[in-house]
Amino acid sequence: MRDHGLSDKPRDGYDQSRLWADDGSAVVRSLSLDQPVLCGWCRCCSCASTPPRIATSCWGSNASVPPCVRQALFSRSVDNDDLLPRLRKPVLVTHGARDAVVRPAVVEEHKAALPHAQVDVMADAGHAAFWDDASAFNRRVAAFCEGV
Numbered sequence: 001m002r003d004h005g006l007s008d009k010p011r012d013g014y015d016q017s018r019l020w021a022d023d024g025s026a027v028v029r030s031l032s033l034d035q036p037v038l039c040g041w042c043r044c045c046s047c048a049s050t051p052p053r054i055a056t057s058c059w060g061s062n063a064s065v066p067p068c069v070r071q072a073l074f075s076r077s078v079d080n081d082d083l084l085p086r087l088r089k090p091v092l093v094t095h096g097a098r099d100a101v102v103r104p105a106v107v108e109e110h111k112a113a114l115p116h117a118q119v120d121v122m123a124d125a126g127h128a129a130f131w132d133d134a135s136a137f138n139r140r141v142a143a144f145c146e147g148v
Contacts, residue, residue, distance in 0.1 A: 003069045014072040017080055037145055042102060042127070084113035090148040091117035094140060096125030096132060118144060 003009050013019045028036050093110045095102070111119055120140055125132035 009066055009069045011068050012072065014069070037141075039141070041130070081109070081113060084110070087114060090144070092120065092141065092144040093117050094120045094122060094129050094137065096127060096129040097121050097123045098126040098132075101127040 003014070024038065027033075091114050093107065093114065095104075095107045097104075107119060107121060110117065122129045122133055122136060122140075125137070130137045
């Protein structure tokens, strides 16, 4: 994904949702995936730009993100909430009950915008539920995939 891990880290384009969508589409096409399950993490830009002491589970991606990218992510203002009600594919929203980065009200906002979504609040997880309780997270995602 753009700016994560060892991927390219261009100096601009972080405020252009179309580029992010095109990145995902390119992966789906290049791997010839028929019915991929797309997973996203965090609707806020702060997890890629906050110091590890604030979002401790984000340290891995922060270590390889140059300052110009962090600044671009931190300063972007992208709101795609109007697209959520238009999603017709199955959706699973997972949120850590102890998330100190994304406020709990976001879960309610997602429920309102995606009435068909399954919502799972993990009691013993924070901002990175997939890291904090990987086995429970993986079981939940596997069950979701089996159900769709």
